[in-house]
Amino acid sequence: MSEVGQALAEAHRREWAFVVAAAVRAAGDVGIAEECAQEAFVAALQGWERDGVPRNPGGWLATAARRRAIDQVRRSVSLRGKLPLLIEPEADEEPGGSEEDDVIPDDRLRLVFTCCHPALAREAQVALTLRLVCGLTTPQIARLFLTSEPTMAARVTRAKKKIAAARIPYRTPPQHELPDRLAAVLTVVHLLYTTGHTAADGDTLVRADLVERAVDLARLLNALMPDEREVRGLLALLLLGDARRATRTDADGSLVLLEHQDRSRWDRPMIDEGRRLVVEALRGPRPGRFALQAAIAAVHAEAPTYAATDWPEILGLYDELLRVWPSPVVGLNRAVSVAMVDGPDAGLAAVDALAEDPRLASYPYLAATRADLLRRLGRVKEAAGAYQEALLLAGNAAERQFLVGRLQEVKRCT
Amino acid sequence: MAQYIILIYGDESAYASYTPEQFGASMQAHHAFTENVVQQGGKILSGEALELTHSATSVRGDVVTDGPFVETKEALGGYYVVEATDLDHALALAKLCPAPDGGVEVRPIMDTSGG
Numbered sequence: 001m002s003e004v005g006q007a008l009a010e011a012h013r014r015e016w017a018f019v020v021a022a023a024v025r026a027a028g029d030v031g032i033a034e035e036c037a038q039e040a041f042v043a044a045l046q047g048w049e050r051d052g053v054p055r056n057p058g059g060w061l062a063t064a065a066r067r068r069a070i071d072q073v074r075r076s077v078s079l080r081g082k083l084p085l086l087i088e089p090e091a092d093e094e095p096g097g098s099e100e101d102d103v104i105p106d107d108r109l110r111l112v113f114t115c116c117h118p119a120l121a122r123e124a125q126v127a128l129t130l131r132l133v134c135g136l137t138t139p140q141i142a143r144l145f146l147t148s149e150p151t152m153a154a155r156v157t158r159a160k161k162k163i164a165a166a167r168i169p170y171r172t173p174p175q176h177e178l179p180d181r182l183a184a185v186l187t188v189v190h191l192l193y194t195t196g197h198t199a200a201d202g203d204t205l206v207r208a209d210l211v212e213r214a215v216d217l218a219r220l221l222n223a224l225m226p227d228e229r230e231v232r233g234l235l236a237l238l239l240l241g242d243a244r245r246a247t248r249t250d251a252d253g254s255l256v257l258l259e260h261q262d263r264s265r266w267d268r269p270m271i272d273e274g275r276r277l278v279v280e281a282l283r284g285p286r287p288g289r290f291a292l293q294a295a296i297a298a299v300h301a302e303a304p305t306y307a308a309t310d311w312p313e314i315l316g317l318y319d320e321l322l323r324v325w326p327s328p329v330v331g332l333n334r335a336v337s338v339a340m341v342d343g344p345d346a347g348l349a350a351v352d353a354l355a356e357d358p359r360l361a362s363y364p365y366l367a368a369t370r371a372d373l374l375r376r377l378g379r380v381k382e383a384a385g386a387y388q389e390a391l392l393l394a395g396n397a398a399e400r401q402f403l404v405g406r407l408q409e410v411k412r413c414t
Numbered sequence: 415m416a417q418y419i420i421l422i423y424g425d426e427s428a429y430a431s432y433t434p435e436q437f438g439a440s441m442q443a444h445h446a447f448t449e450n451v452v453q454q455g456g457k458i459l460s461g462e463a464l465e466l467t468h469s470a471t472s473v474r475g476d477v478v479t480d481g482p483f484v485e486t487k488e489a490l491g492g493y494y495v496v497e498a499t500d501l502d503h504a505l506a507l508a509k510l511c512p513a514p515d516g517g518v519e520v521r522p523i524m525d526t527s528g529g
Binding site: 169173 | 416499500501522
């Protein structure tokens with residue numbers, strides 16, 4: 001790749017959100033801002049070939065996008081005689097500022113909170129975040145979520161139209177709304193990560209691209225909101241999970257359980273970074289959901305072997321996690337640690353107590369966990385039934401292959 | 415400022431069986447709402463309570479039928495048209511709107527003045 005091509009690709013990955021965000025302020029519309037950002041990258045290709053790569057590529061692109069946005073608005077004002085109004089001037093802003101001088105405010109947080117506004121459906125939040133904050137194209141997003149391109153395009157268009165028509169504001173929420181609004185943002189980032197990490201239907205277990213985007217986003221949020229412990233917790237959680245990426249599947253792409261993963265191949269620098277972040281995220285009263293999940297991941301990452309893991313510590317963290325996030329899936333994970341601390345019988349009782357929960361009715365890991373505990377108890381017939389049940393529900397090829405293997409194993413024992 | 419309509423939906427059977435005291439309390443809650451909107455920097459442009467859906471008549475083309483256009487358990491029972499700075503402001507106002515037997519829907523009103 002040419003020097004300019006490389007610089008542009010780098011700028012696209014690192015500065016896309018900054019460029020779009022800078023243009024929204026001038027354009028008053030996220031859709032127009034996005035077009036202006038695209039045009040700025042096209043202009044850069046020619047401009048940089050001619051004049052060389054600028055010292056601050058992000059600033060160059062943001063200025064170019066913003067100028068285009070200002071031009072567009074002027075044109076549409078003269079055409080339609082009215083100005084789209086989306087951005088109320090903020091109290092801390094200098095009057096008459098930003099339009100002509102070259103100081104571009106960092107609006108990336110505003111952009112993220114707009115994309116993840118609760119008035120938008122979760123799928124729309126995810127799609128918009130990938131488009132506007134990460135710079136993915138609609139075909140790329142459609143591929144990642146295994147939907148058709150027209151479906152994804154319609155979803156993105158509808159969401160952009162809603163932002164404009166309903167006047168979803170372009171701002172970071174006030175302090176009293178921040179916890180709820182931030183939770184929505186973190187959920188979107190976490191969803192990107194888990195979708196990439198356990199690709200629900202695809203043939204491979206991990207879609208690396210999506211995982212890396214999620215980690216990038218978490219890093220960006222952590223840099224922009226250094227005082228938010230849950231942001232730090234989320235980044236730690238993603239790093240600690242991603243550090244095990246290479247060992248989660250074997251050479252054939254089959255699933256390898258935590259128990260059997262080659263711990264010497266875990267990414268130590270990533271784990272160390274994650275652990276440092278966990279310590280910071282846990283500091284202070286009442287740690288949140290992501291900090292606690294990251295703490296659990298950190299205990300696993302520190303353990304020399306599966307058996308030598310500090311299971312009582314894990315169980316205690318799950319108890320705390322259940323208090324702040326009473327989800328049946330957390331209950332199921334807690335049941336696994338009960339089995340490790342008090343034996344498979346106790347674990348099975350904990351799993352069976354959850355089986356009534358309708359939210360777990362189509363959750364393959366419930367049946368898979370039951371199957372594993374029954375197998376360990378030597379109740380092979382029941383185990384075989386539970387593996388079959390799990391197989392009916394599992395969608396991912398690598399996970400299905402694993403379950404088939406286990407099913408054959410217990411069948412041989414009957 | 416933009417305009418939004420707050421559509422109030424609720425279970426009519428609950429509303430139909432209100433005692434006079436409950437009805438009075440409901441009226442009072444709506445009165446308090448109109449004051450709260452002003453306090454929150456919004457403005458109510460209009461608002462009405464509707465008679466129950468069994469009083470509704472629907473017309474499609476030339477065909478006239480008895481009953482509401484869409485049969486739902488939670489029926490449209492009233493509305494407010496409010497002025498708010500943006501959706502967040504409108505949603506904050508909507509959260510104050512009394513809707514004990516259901517909830518409300520917030521819809522932006524189309525600005526047709528420029529076209």
